Amino acid sequence: MKFHLISGGCGFVGRNMVQRIYKTTNDAVVFIDNLLVGKHPSEWLGLPRAGKRGNMEIFGEDERLFFIHDDFRNFLREMGQNPNWVQETYGLEFDKFEDVFHFAAIVGGRAVIDGDPMMVALDLAIDAEFFFWVCRYQPARVLYPSSSAAYPVNLQTESGAIALQESDIDFNNMGQPDMTYGWSKLTGEYLAKIAAEYYDLKVTCIRPFSGYGEDQDLTYPIPAIAQRIARREDPIEVWGSGKQGRDFVHIEDVMDCIFVAMDKIHDGTAINIGMGRLTSFLEIIEVLSKIAGYEPAIKPLLDKPVGVHSRYCNMDFVQEKLGWEAKITMEEGMRRVYQAALAREQAAKVS
Ligand SMILES: NC(=O)c1ccc[n+]([C@@H]2O[C@H](COP(=O)([O-])OP(=O)(O)OC[C@H]3O[C@@H](n4cnc5c(N)ncnc54)[C@H](O)[C@@H]3O)[C@@H](O)[C@H]2O)c1
Structure with a gap:
C-alpha cells in the first residue's frame, strides 16, 4: 500500500486533501496537526476510530488514515535523524512516503495576517525545516502551497489592479508581497525552486487565490x-x-487542480488557482x-x-500548460x- 504524508491535515485545505485521497484511492495517509487551528478528525472525518498508538489515532475500518497529534517540526526533526522513525515509532509498514503535501502553516485570515505578523513569520521556520527534510528524504513528489499573497501589492490597488499572471513574480525583479505571510510564501517558492534545481526534488507550487468551502472556519x-x-x-x-474584491475558488476545484499540476509540473514552477474573476x-x-x-x-x-x-488572477498559463479550469x-x-x-x-x- 502507498503511504502519503499531509502536514496541517486538520486545517481547511488539509482536511479536504485527507478526504480526497481516502475517497479516490486505496492509499494510506499519515496526517499531522498540532490542532492550533485545526479540528480533531472525529469532528469532520465521519469514520470510526479503529485504534490508538501513543499520540497516533487510526481512522476507518480499513485502517488507512493515521492522525498524529503533534507539532510538525517535532516530526521533521525525528525524521531527519532517522528516516524510518515514523514506521518504528508507530508500527507502520511501508517503505517511504510517496506524495508529501505541506499544509501546516499559521494562516488565520486578515485578522492574523495584519494583527500578528510576527506569529505568521513562524511559517518561515516551518518551511525551512520542511524543505531541509524533503531534500534529504526525497519522497516521490512534493506539493508546496504558496499563495496569491506572494504577488506584489502594488498590482492590487483600487486604481491599478490587474489580473495577476504567474510572470508577475520574477525573482530577478521583485515587488513587495503582502505582509509577513506573503514574504514567507514567496520564500517558500524560492526554496522549492532551489530544491528542484539543486536537489532534484519533484516539487509543485500552487498559488491558490481565495479558497472557500462548506467546512471552512467561520473566521473566513x-x-x-x-x-x-x-x-x-x-x-x-x-x-x-x-x-x-477577491478571486474566490471552491476547495473542490483547488483539490482537482493540485493533482493535475503534480502530474505535470516537477520543477517548482508556481501556478495560479482561481476562477480568473474578480x-x-x-x-x-x-x-x-x-x-x-x-x-x-x-x-x-x-x-x-x-x-x-x-x-484576482489570470488563468491563461494554467489553461495552456495544464488544460485545467475551475468547474x-x-x-x-x-x-x-x-x-x-x-x-x-x-x-x-x-x-
Ligand atoms: N485556504 C486558502 O484559500 C489558501 C489560499 C492560499 C494558500 N493557502 C495555503 O494552504 C495551506 C493551508 O491553508 P488552510 O487554509 O488550510 O489553513 P488552516 O489554518 O485551516 O490550516 C493550517 C493547519 O496547520 C496546522 N498547524 C499550524 N502550525 C502547525 C505546526 N507547527 N505543526 C502542526 N500543525 C500545524 C493548524 O492547526 C491548521 O490545522 C497554508 O500554507 C496556506 O498558506 C491556503
Missing part, C-alpha cells in the same frame, strides 16, 4: 457572511466598504441573499482590516456554502 469571510445570511440578519455587516464582497452578499430570498441592507465596518483592494461556478459554490450554514443554524436551534 465567505462562511461568515453565509452564516449571517442564514440567520437572516438585516443589516449584514461587511468588513471595509465591501467594494474590495468578485467584490458586496457581490457575494448579493448572490447569497438572493439564494436566501431576502434583500438585507449593508453595514460597512470601516475599522476592520481589509488587505489589498482587488486580488464550480460562483453561484453553485455559494449555494453549497449557504446550505451548510443553514444546516448549522437549524442544528443549533434544535440543540
Whole structure:
C-alpha cells in the first residue's frame, strides 16, 4: 500500500486533501496537526476510530488514515535523524512516503495576517525545516502551497489592479508581497525552486487565490457572511466598504487542480488557482441573499482590516500548460456554502 504524508491535515485545505485521497484511492495517509487551528478528525472525518498508538489515532475500518497529534517540526526533526522513525515509532509498514503535501502553516485570515505578523513569520521556520527534510528524504513528489499573497501589492490597488499572471513574480525583479505571510510564501517558492534545481526534488507550487468551502472556519469571510445570511440578519455587516474584491475558488476545484499540476509540473514552477474573476464582497452578499430570498441592507465596518483592494488572477498559463479550469461556478459554490450554514443554524436551534 502507498503511504502519503499531509502536514496541517486538520486545517481547511488539509482536511479536504485527507478526504480526497481516502475517497479516490486505496492509499494510506499519515496526517499531522498540532490542532492550533485545526479540528480533531472525529469532528469532520465521519469514520470510526479503529485504534490508538501513543499520540497516533487510526481512522476507518480499513485502517488507512493515521492522525498524529503533534507539532510538525517535532516530526521533521525525528525524521531527519532517522528516516524510518515514523514506521518504528508507530508500527507502520511501508517503505517511504510517496506524495508529501505541506499544509501546516499559521494562516488565520486578515485578522492574523495584519494583527500578528510576527506569529505568521513562524511559517518561515516551518518551511525551512520542511524543505531541509524533503531534500534529504526525497519522497516521490512534493506539493508546496504558496499563495496569491506572494504577488506584489502594488498590482492590487483600487486604481491599478490587474489580473495577476504567474510572470508577475520574477525573482530577478521583485515587488513587495503582502505582509509577513506573503514574504514567507514567496520564500517558500524560492526554496522549492532551489530544491528542484539543486536537489532534484519533484516539487509543485500552487498559488491558490481565495479558497472557500462548506467546512471552512467561520473566521473566513465567505462562511461568515453565509452564516449571517442564514440567520437572516438585516443589516449584514461587511468588513471595509465591501467594494474590495477577491478571486474566490471552491476547495473542490483547488483539490482537482493540485493533482493535475503534480502530474505535470516537477520543477517548482508556481501556478495560479482561481476562477480568473474578480468578485467584490458586496457581490457575494448579493448572490447569497438572493439564494436566501431576502434583500438585507449593508453595514460597512470601516475599522476592520481589509488587505489589498482587488486580488484576482489570470488563468491563461494554467489553461495552456495544464488544460485545467475551475468547474464550480460562483453561484453553485455559494449555494453549497449557504446550505451548510443553514444546516448549522437549524442544528443549533434544535440543540
Ligand atoms: N485556504 C486558502 O484559500 C489558501 C489560499 C492560499 C494558500 N493557502 C495555503 O494552504 C495551506 C493551508 O491553508 P488552510 O487554509 O488550510 O489553513 P488552516 O489554518 O485551516 O490550516 C493550517 C493547519 O496547520 C496546522 N498547524 C499550524 N502550525 C502547525 C505546526 N507547527 N505543526 C502542526 N500543525 C500545524 C493548524 O492547526 C491548521 O490545522 C497554508 O500554507 C496556506 O498558506 C491556503
